Amino acid sequence: MQGRHFAALLAAALLSPIADTSAASVFRCVSADGHVTFTRHGCASDQDVHLQDARNPTPSSGETIPLADPARRAMTAPANTGELVIVGQQDDGCGNLLNASERRQAIIRKEVRRGMSRADVENSLGKPDRVTASNGQQRYHYREQRKGGNSRQVSFDEAGCVKK
Secondary structure (H helix, E strand, C coil), rough: CCCHHHHHHHHHHHHCCCCCCCCCEEEECCCCCCCEEEECCCCCCCEEEEECCCCCCCCCCCCCCCCCCHHHCCCCCCCCCCCCCCCCCCCCCCCCCCHHHHHHHHHCCCCCCCCCCCHHHHHHHHCCCCCEEHHHHHHEECCCCCCCCEEEEEEEEEEEEEEE
């Protein structure tokens, strides 16, 4: 008898309306340096706290969801200060004379071009047969494997970049 009551209770619990589990309150924590963190457990005392409503209603539930307010997102263009700022440019140490595509093409074609590094030359031509140095400048010497083959020298400046 007790087993039947337990089964009936379990069935009633499973079939009862379940609370909307897709709704939750999320804290948006902003630190003094501007780092934003979203958490359900609250923010540290030194952070600005904003309560976010994170509801995700099921499709065709009849609830309308307001879209972003375009007036709120409108930003004014900053005044032109005349200063040019380049963000994210990588310095290859050789004056950025070659872009990535030119460097890749030169390596594939086994060419040596001004602005390539020692590593680029080794990727293009392989390890040198001989290395010499004088006055802080290095030279890579390559010779062809055939008899009477040509030899080739690549000179590097103090920074390790090909000079021509």
